[in-house]
Amino acid sequence: MKGGFEVVHGALDLIQPHEQWEYNSIGLQGASSSNFPKPMVVENRSNLERNELSEWVEHVTKQLIEDLPETVGEGLKTEEVTTVGGSFAPVLQWGNEAAGNQSNNLSTGDIDGGLSRLDEHGLGLITLLLECAVAISVDNLGEAHRMLLELTQMASPYGASCAERVVSYFAKAMASRVINSWLGLCSPLISHKAVHSSLQIFNNISPFIKFAHFTSNQSILEAFHRRDMVHIIDLDIMQGLQWPALFHILATRIEGPPHIRMTGMGSSIELLTQTGKQLSSFARRLGLSFEFHPVAKKFGEINDITSLQIRSGETLAVHWLQHSLYDATGPDWKTIRLLEQLAPRVITLVEQEISHGGSFLDRFVGSLHYYSTIFDSLGASFPSDDPGRHRVEHCLLYREINNILAIGGPARSGEDKFRQWRSEMAARNCFIQVPMSGNAMAQAQLILNMFPPAHGYSLVQGEGTLRLGWKDTGLYSASAWTSQAYR
Amino acid sequence: MDRTLFTPKGTYFFHHPTQQSNGTQPDMQSSNNQPQTSHTSTSRSSDSGEPCVTGKWASSLLKECARAISDKDSSRIHHLLWMLNELASPYGDCDQKLASYFLQALFCKATESGHRCYKTLSTVAEKSHSFDSARKLILKFQEVSPWTTFGHVASNGAILEALEGETKLHIIDISNTLCTQWPTLLEALATRNDETPRLKLTVVVTASLVRSVMKEIGQRMEKFARLMGVPFEFQVISGVNHLGELTKEGLGIRDDEAVAVNCIGALRRVEVEERRRVIQTLQSLGPRVVTVVEEEADFSSSRNDFVKCFEECLRFYTLYFEMLEESFVPTSNERLMLERECSRSIVRVLACDDIEDDTGEDCERREKGIQWSERLKEAFSPLGFSEDVVDDVKALLKRYRSGWALVPPQQGEDHQLGIYLTWKDEPVVWASAWKP
Numbered sequence: 001m002k003g004g005f006e007v008v009h010g011a012l013d014l015i016q017p018h019e020q021w022e023y024n025s026i027g028l029q030g031a032s033s034s035n036f037p038k039p040m041v042v043e044n045r046s047n048l049e050r051n052e053l054s055e056w057v058e059h060v061t062k063q064l065i066e067d068l069p070e071t072v073g074e075g076l077k078t079e080e081v082t083t084v085g086g087s088f089a090p091v092l093q094w095g096n097e098a099a100g101n102q103s104n105n106l107s108t109g110d111i112d113g114g115l116s117r118l119d120e121h122g123l124g125l126i127t128l129l130l131e132c133a134v135a136i137s138v139d140n141l142g143e144a145h146r147m148l149l150e151l152t153q154m155a156s157p158y159g160a161s162c163a164e165r166v167v168s169y170f171a172k173a174m175a176s177r178v179i180n181s182w183l184g185l186c187s188p189l190i191s192h193k194a195v196h197s198s199l200q201i202f203n204n205i206s207p208f209i210k211f212a213h214f215t216s217n218q219s220i221l222e223a224f225h226r227r228d229m230v231h232i233i234d235l236d237i238m239q240g241l242q243w244p245a246l247f248h249i250l251a252t253r254i255e256g257p258p259h260i261r262m263t264g265m266g267s268s269i270e271l272l273t274q275t276g277k278q279l280s281s282f283a284r285r286l287g288l289s290f291e292f293h294p295v296a297k298k299f300g301e302i303n304d305i306t307s308l309q310i311r312s313g314e315t316l317a318v319h320w321l322q323h324s325l326y327d328a329t330g331p332d333w334k335t336i337r338l339l340e341q342l343a344p345r346v347i348t349l350v351e352q353e354i355s356h357g358g359s360f361l362d363r364f365v366g367s368l369h370y371y372s373t374i375f376d377s378l379g380a381s382f383p384s385d386d387p388g389r390h391r392v393e394h395c396l397l398y399r400e401i402n403n404i405l406a407i408g409g410p411a412r413s414g415e416d417k418f419r420q421w422r423s424e425m426a427a428r429n430c431f432i433q434v435p436m437s438g439n440a441m442a443q444a445q446l447i448l449n450m451f452p453p454a455h456g457y458s459l460v461q462g463e464g465t466l467r468l469g470w471k472d473t474g475l476y477s478a479s480a481w482t483s484q485a486y487r
Numbered sequence: 488m489d490r491t492l493f494t495p496k497g498t499y500f501f502h503h504p505t506q507q508s509n510g511t512q513p514d515m516q517s518s519n520n521q522p523q524t525s526h527t528s529t530s531r532s533s534d535s536g537e538p539c540v541t542g543k544w545a546s547s548l549l550k551e552c553a554r555a556i557s558d559k560d561s562s563r564i565h566h567l568l569w570m571l572n573e574l575a576s577p578y579g580d581c582d583q584k585l586a587s588y589f590l591q592a593l594f595c596k597a598t599e600s601g602h603r604c605y606k607t608l609s610t611v612a613e614k615s616h617s618f619d620s621a622r623k624l625i626l627k628f629q630e631v632s633p634w635t636t637f638g639h640v641a642s643n644g645a646i647l648e649a650l651e652g653e654t655k656l657h658i659i660d661i662s663n664t665l666c667t668q669w670p671t672l673l674e675a676l677a678t679r680n681d682e683t684p685r686l687k688l689t690v691v692v693t694a695s696l697v698r699s700v701m702k703e704i705g706q707r708m709e710k711f712a713r714l715m716g717v718p719f720e721f722q723v724i725s726g727v728n729h730l731g732e733l734t735k736e737g738l739g740i741r742d743d744e745a746v747a748v749n750c751i752g753a754l755r756r757v758e759v760e761e762r763r764r765v766i767q768t769l770q771s772l773g774p775r776v777v778t779v780v781e782e783e784a785d786f787s788s789s790r791n792d793f794v795k796c797f798e799e800c801l802r803f804y805t806l807y808f809e810m811l812e813e814s815f816v817p818t819s820n821e822r823l824m825l826e827r828e829c830s831r832s833i834v835r836v837l838a839c840d841d842i843e844d845d846t847g848e849d850c851e852r853r854e855k856g857i858q859w860s861e862r863l864k865e866a867f868s869p870l871g872f873s874e875d876v877v878d879d880v881k882a883l884l885k886r887y888r889s890g891w892a893l894v895p896p897q898q899g900e901d902h903q904l905g906i907y908l909t910w911k912d913e914p915v916v917w918a919s920a921w922k923p
Contacts, residue, residue, distance in 0.1 A: 145600075146607055153611045153827060157578045158818040172576065179572045179594055183565050189573035385818040394578050 122163030125155050129167050129368075132174060137361040141178050148175045157393065162379045165393060166372050170364075173402040186407040190326050190399075192271055196239050198395035201388050203241065206377065207451045208476050211444055211468045212321050213242040216348035218440040219480035220317045221249055223346035227315040230258045233308065233344075235299045235320040236328035237264035240275045242321070244282050251286040259289040263308060267326075269296040300330030305341060316344040322351050322421070324400035327411035332418045340430045343483035347431070349421055353467070353474045356410045356417040367404045370475065371397055377470040380456050422465065422479050434480040435464035444468065444478075544574070545582035546801060549589050553797040556596060564597060577826065581808050588830040589801065592837040601838025608831045618700040620824075625667055627821040631814040633887050637908040638751055638780030638918045639668040640883050644876030645920035646747045647675055649776035650684075653745035657687045659738055659772065661730065662751035666690065666704050670711055677715040685718040689738050692725045693756050693849065701725070730757055730765045735772055746774040752781060754859065756849040759787055762862060770866040770923070777867055777921040783907065783914045784853040786836050793837075800836055803853075804829055810910050813890070856917035860904050867921035869904055871896050877906065884908075 128151055135144035148171055155168035180186045203209040224230050230250075234240070243262065251257045262279065266272045272294035283290035293309060295302075302308065310316060318339060320329070329335045339347060354370045355362065374397060382389040400410075408414040418424045425431045441459075444466055448457050460467045460474065467474040552567040568590065575586035595601040629636050650656050656676075660666070669688060677683055688708065692701055701723045712719030724738060730753070740746055748769050757765050769777060784803035789795035807829065815822035832851045854862075860869070872880075877895055884891045894907035894914060905919030 146603075149604060149607045150611045152577070153608060154615055156820050156823055158820050158823065168578070172578075176572055179568065179590075182594075182598065183569050183572070185565060185569040189570060385816065387817050390578075390818050394576065398576070398578075 122161045125167040133364045145178050160384045162375045166375050169398040169401050173405045188412045198391050202392045207447050210447045212350040214443040215440045215466050215478040217246040218443050219348050228258045229314040231261040231314045231316050233263040233318045235265050240279050251288050257288050261291045263293045265295045298330035300335035318344045318347045320349050324403050324410045343485040347481040350478045351421050355419040357419045363404050373470045373473040425481055430484045431481045433464045434482050436466045545586040553794050557794045581812050588833050592833045595838035605834050618703045621700050624821050624824050637916055640880050641918035642778035643672045645778050650745050654684045655744045656684050657744035657746050659689050659748045661691045661753040666708055673715045673717050676717050683717055687720040690723050731768050733768050748774040748777045750779045755853045758850050766866050780918045782853050783855055783917050785855045787852040787854045856905050870920040870922040
């Protein structure tokens with residue numbers, strides 16, 4: 001394995017000379033400017049099926065939210081934990097807590113006949129899962145624990161039905177949360193190596209990561225048009241899988257390659273140094289003038305902007321591929337403030353269509369819908385006993401689910417996280433959105449063509465963003481922004 | 488094992504108004520063995536170390552946690568449970584699985600919810616158990632591993648030899664093997680040169696999981712016996728809470744029958760204090776031969792020493808899980824079922840006090856062959872496995888992947904005290920035969 005780098009030659013060959021990068025013709029917040037390209041829905045299949053599991057989930061959870069008691073906090077027992085001292089008080093109350101029984105009347109009677117493909121077993125499991133989520137949301141941990149004991153025995157992650165697999169991971173995530181609740185500890189422990197290797201598999205079997213990489217690369221390329229000194233800050237570089245493809249294009253640019261500086265951010269200096277070595281060696285082979293600067297910090301925790309070593313005259317691009325595996329950037333408000341200060345020429349942002357903020361139940365419902373969709377997309381391409389599929393589901397998706405459902409949200413820190421980054425950026429005067437170009441769209445299309453069954457994936461262009469999803473559900477959105485300073 | 492590589496990101500506390508915050512950072516350096524006065528912290532240091540998840544991390548973390556529980560070191564317990572909770576997964580590699588299931592038991596112990604947890608787990612397992620799933624599971628396991636077939640072959644050999652020449656055989660089968668042992672025995676009976684004897688098979692079912700599927704199994708056995716041309720009678724005895732209640736009359740043992748008692752994993756389910764009585768009960772049934780097969784582990788002599796019992800439990804189940812991982816494909820549902828079965832046993836042994844229970848809860852406290860032998864010697868004398876039987880077992884093992892071996896009957900003083908199945912040179916299953 002060549003350090004896990006992939007260069008997708010097919011995509012490169014068909015790149016047209018990139019469009020002039022125009023930003024002054026768009027309106028703010030991607031609203032109703034007539035210069036905007038019309039939203040294009042690209043379908044490779046004439047009838048887009050709705051994701052069945054996802055649809056059922058949406059239907060039932062809507063009902064669920066309606067059934068919830070108005071004021072959730074009334075008359076409920078909250079668990080108390082004794083942490084100091086030698087004896088353990090039995091913390092989990094078993095038996096029927098009054099509050100927990102209120103919202104357990106989910107009717108499965110009015111399910112659309114078209115959902116007949118979902119088996120009884122799967123439906124039963126999801127119903128129990130939802131009841132469990134409600135119990136947790138009202139702090140009825142004893143009841144939740146009991147239901148989770150059931151669920152974790154009944155659902156298998158190797159099952160033939162996506163519903164069952166999804167349930168097994170969600171149940172485990174909630175069980176983990178219950179234990180953390182009792183312990184009063186909720187920060188995460190991550191093995192980055194395990195994450196990186198699973199990401200590589202995900203990159204091979206699913207188009208989402210390549211979509212993120214190639215559309216962002218295109219926007220960065222366009223921003224670097226005719227610039228000789230460029231600097232890319234990758235807020236969470238991991239193994240830097242994204243960059244060789246961009247280096248390749250920059251190396252073969254008509255106007256000649258620029259001098260490239262890259263600042264890679266991440267959690268461990270060892271891993272960053274390793275990534276830097278590999279990128280440097282790749283750049284050298286291409287004959288590029290390249291510098292790598294590792295920064296083992298979270299972007300939002302940088303207090304001294306000079307540590308990023310911005311040089312005057314260089315064109316700055318900041319790239320951020322968001323995920324829910326761990327908290328990569330720290331406090332959101334500080335991150336956005338630092339971005340404002342840096343005033344890059346381009347900020348490429350790829351977001352998951354999932355809100356990291358909100359109450360537990362909000363995150364539960366949103367993530368159930370989201371991950372059901374991804375599980376469905378994997379299930380459509382791989383058999384239930386495929387080990388690669390299992391690796392991705394277990395080491396990546398489950399990790400994200402676990403974080404999203406955990407106490408304190410995905411950052412596991414209790415900090416307020418923005419619900420959606422694009423909205424936050426659009427709301428600030430200092431950033432202006434740059435619509436994803438036709439070339440970026442073309443890139444995305446090429447990537448989709450590499451993945452059978454392409455007819456399940458949906459690519460939507462709207463409001464200046466490119467959104468890749470499965471059937472009707474958008475999963476990842478790519479957008480690009482520039483700073484007021486460049487007007 | 489280097490514990491210094493665990494560096495938590497800093498801990499945060501939410502949703503618990505009773506928590507205190509002060510500045511002590513939990514420290515996982517191995518040199519610091521002092522309990523923290525409080526495990527809370529508001530520091531937000533960035534994560535500089537990777538948790539060392541290569542190698543056998545689960546074992547040391549789990550053992551430390553068990554010791555902390557035994558020492559009643561509250562803050563250390565919390566910290567270790569937290570780490571285990573973060574790193575564990577029942578769907579990951581061996582370490583993650585062991586961490587997950589033992590964490591469950593430790594958590595139950597710390598919250599004194601072991602019995603309720605066990606009951607819930609057993610009830611759910613029973614509900615989702617069907618004849619098809621149970622049968623598929625056992626057969627698949629037998630296909631990939633000699634763990635159960637070892638005992639079957641040894642026991643069948645001993646029974647056939649002991650009952651040679653008899654015309655009316657009555658086998659009392661105290662096991663949960665769903666009669667997978669008997670088709671080969673029936674075949675052997677059918678192909679004997681002399682007249683085929685009559686066989687009565689009485690299955691005594693102790694696990695509630697198995698009761699529900701026995702009817703169908705009985706029908707299949709009768710059909711098979713008909714096919715083999717062996718005159719056959721089948722009956723199931725269930726609803727027996729204590730094996731000590733068995734009687735000749737209750738089992739329908741007639742005086743002209745030659746009785747064999749076959750105990751596969753049955754004795755460990757008896758409460759420890761009851762075991763002597765049960766063995767005497769077996770003696771009272773007047774068998775010509777008694778075959779006993781048990782897993783080679785000792786959860787019994789250390790039952791008042793939590794740490795010792797925990798470590799033995801961990802040792803045994805680590806072997807078992809590793810064996811499962813090497814025998815099945817990674818995404819096997821059957822393996823998952825077997826692992827879940829273990830998880831129930833682990834909770835039962837580690838988180839439940841041994842109280843007398845009306846529902847006849849399975850005890851699960853295994854003993855080693857030597858210990859069982861001491862008990863059985865009080866009522867029976869050892870019967871060695873003949874060379875033929877040993878050869879049969881060896882032939883069986885050849886059909887499986889490498890790693891399995893047989894420790895044959897020892898010569899000298901411990902002669903004839905059973906044979907052992909070994910996995911990577913560790914004895915895992917013990918089979919023995921006894922006579923009055």
